[in-house]
Amino acid sequence: MLRLVALIVCLVSLPAKAQEIVLGLNQNEVAITATFDGAEILVFGAIKRDAPQIGGNLGIIIAVSGPEQQVTVRRKDRRVGIWVNTQSSQIEAAPSFYAVATSGPLREILSNGEDLTHSITLPRVIRSAETNGGDIGEFSNALIRIRARESLYQVLEETVNFEEATLFDTAIQLPANLTEGDYATRIYLTRDGQVVDIYETSIAVHKVGLERWLYRLAHDLPFAYGALSLALAILAGWLASAAFSGFRR
Amino acid sequence: MQIYLPIAEISVNAFLLLGLGGLVGILSGMFGVGGGFLMTPLLFFIGIPPAVAVATEANQIVASSFSGVLANVKRKTVDFRMGTVLLVGGLVGSALGIILFNYLRSLGQVDLLVKLSYVIFLGIVGSLMFIESLNAIRKTRQSGGKPPARKRHNWVHNLPFKMKFRVSGLYISIIPPLLVGLLVGILAAIMGVGGGFIMVPAMIYILGMPTKVVIGTSLFQIIFVTAFTTMLHATTNYTVDMVLAILLIIGGVIGAQIGARIGARMKAEQLRILLAMMVLAVCGKLAFDLLLQPAELYSIAASTGGGNH
Numbered sequence: 001m002l003r004l005v006a007l008i009v010c011l012v013s014l015p016a017k018a019q020e021i022v023l024g025l026n027q028n029e030v031a032i033t034a035t036f037d038g039a040e041i042l043v044f045g046a047i048k049r050d051a052p053q054i055g056g057n058l059g060i061i062i063a064v065s066g067p068e069q070q071v072t073v074r075r076k077d078r079r080v081g082i083w084v085n086t087q088s089s090q091i092e093a094a095p096s097f098y099a100v101a102t103s104g105p106l107r108e109i110l111s112n113g114e115d116l117t118h119s120i121t122l123p124r125v126i127r128s129a130e131t132n133g134g135d136i137g138e139f140s141n142a143l144i145r146i147r148a149r150e151s152l153y154q155v156l157e158e159t160v161n162f163e164e165a166t167l168f169d170t171a172i173q174l175p176a177n178l179t180e181g182d183y184a185t186r187i188y189l190t191r192d193g194q195v196v197d198i199y200e201t202s203i204a205v206h207k208v209g210l211e212r213w214l215y216r217l218a219h220d221l222p223f224a225y226g227a228l229s230l231a232l233a234i235l236a237g238w239l240a241s242a243a244f245s246g247f248r249r
Numbered sequence: 250m251q252i253y254l255p256i257a258e259i260s261v262n263a264f265l266l267l268g269l270g271g272l273v274g275i276l277s278g279m280f281g282v283g284g285g286f287l288m289t290p291l292l293f294f295i296g297i298p299p300a301v302a303v304a305t306e307a308n309q310i311v312a313s314s315f316s317g318v319l320a321n322v323k324r325k326t327v328d329f330r331m332g333t334v335l336l337v338g339g340l341v342g343s344a345l346g347i348i349l350f351n352y353l354r355s356l357g358q359v360d361l362l363v364k365l366s367y368v369i370f371l372g373i374v375g376s377l378m379f380i381e382s383l384n385a386i387r388k389t390r391q392s393g394g395k396p397p398a399r400k401r402h403n404w405v406h407n408l409p410f411k412m413k414f415r416v417s418g419l420y421i422s423i424i425p426p427l428l429v430g431l432l433v434g435i436l437a438a439i440m441g442v443g444g445g446f447i448m449v450p451a452m453i454y455i456l457g458m459p460t461k462v463v464i465g466t467s468l469f470q471i472i473f474v475t476a477f478t479t480m481l482h483a484t485t486n487y488t489v490d491m492v493l494a495i496l497l498i499i500g501g502v503i504g505a506q507i508g509a510r511i512g513a514r515m516k517a518e519q520l521r522i523l524l525a526m527m528v529l530a531v532c533g534k535l536a537f538d539l540l541l542q543p544a545e546l547y548s549i550a551a552s553t554g555g556g557n558h
Binding site for chain 1: 253483498
């Protein structure tokens with residue numbers, strides 16, 4: 001019900017364009033609390049039109065992307081009988097999280113050229129830089145494979161409900177091992193593989209409460225954080241010893 | 250109940266951590282060891298990043314060894330003077346260990362270093378302990394339980410800078426204890442262990458200290474070395490996870506009390522042979538992992554420091 005109201009409000013209040021995406025999210029903020037166990041983001045919206053629909057095959061692509069990081073991917077090889085990291089590759093920028101959900105098969109609703117321009121699929125998103133030995137492609141494939149296994153990279157083809165080429169909705173699962181930051185959320189409307197409209201928003205993911213306090217303390221005042229860790233450890237050790245001798249008496 | 254660890258940045262079951270702490274606590278209570286050599290690999294297995302596991306384990310050992318040393322102070326089985334000499338070596342070793350750790354981390358070889366150190370040291374200590382306790386059991390069967398006499402004089406007694414250690418009843422050079430402390434300090438920083446499993450045999454067999462003061466003195470020294478290591482990891486790598494440490498400590502202190510009671514009912518040789526077998530099992534598992542082809546040849550590491558800000 002709330003969704004519908006939000007939708008109608010959006011539909012009424014937006015300025016005109018030939019075909020335009022109107023969007024809602026069930027939450028535009030994700031709080032990482034002490035018991036955080038992942039979150040589900042509901043993305044829903046509609047295509048607003050001034051004129052009746054002109055033909056063509058319409059598609060919706062929803063991409064949620066976490067903050068970009070520079071990462072090193074290393075490869076193990078056998079040296080003197082044991083497995084040791086040997087070759088490595090710097091990945092200039094890789095999102096900490098990336099999910100792409102579509103209303104139809106990606107090959108059909110997105111042309112290669114448009115993928116290159118807008119960097120939508122995973123191999124286009126990841127920017128590789130240098131490598132010392134080995135093939136760069138192999139390293140970025142390994143990155144995608146490992147992160148996909150941890151649900152950090154998700155390719156969700158044909159999971160967006162797209163009704164009557166007007167209303168669409170989908171759910172994206174954010175795993176528990178999230179990195180803090182702004183998660184750019186982009187919705188692409190395509191016709192016959194060409195992007196005709198883009199809508200951009202962002203979801204803020206941040207630690208709250210104790211989690212935030214501890215994280216900030218560890219990074220801003222590392223000495224105080226270390227001292228506090230030690231004080232707690234000493235206190236726990238003393239309490240345990242006191243409780244134990246109390247037992248024996 | 251899932252709990253999100255703020256520094257490790259992963260979500261883990263809180264009861265799993267309490268249980269692990271308790272299990273290792275039982276073993277450490279039974280055998281009088283810190284248990285770091287078991288806990289750190291277990292943390293690797295459940296997916297805690299190695300750098301966080303090593304740093305946080307150092308913090309946990311501060312708690313368990315402080316608890317242990319209090320009991321020993323009451324029984325007057327701590328040689329503070331010897332402990333201080335070992336400590337001086339230990340602090341230098343710990344600082345060297347952190348430098349080595351961070352250097353290899355930048356090369357991407359820290360996992361290898363940690364695992365190789367484990368395989369080598371667990372292998373040596375486990376085998377020695379196993380052989381020694383087998384011999385001890387055979388001797389008690391043959392001669393009705395006369396403990397073997399401690400060797401009184403070896404090369405250790407011919408070095409300069411002698412000092413009197415009244416509690417241990419020793420008059421020896423300070424060089425060997427400094428070196429033992431140094432080695433254990435390096436290991437504490439690299440392996441995330443207190444180093445009791447190396448220090449205790451070294452104190453008995455190299456320094457010739459009486460067995461009754463060995464545990465208390467090693468615990469006394471371990472508190473300071475691991476506290477120093479915790480501070481170094483906290484200020485250079487930001488990898489000490491307080492939430493993880495507290496869960497492990499709670500499980501650990503309860504487990505240790507249960508373990509101490511079980512241990513009191515068993516014979517010393519039996520305990521030692523069990524401990525030796527456990528040490529060898531952990532060593533074997535880690536060695537196999539290095540020798541067998543891993544399922545995933547690639548690994549990912551953040552290029553810039555620990556944080557994302």
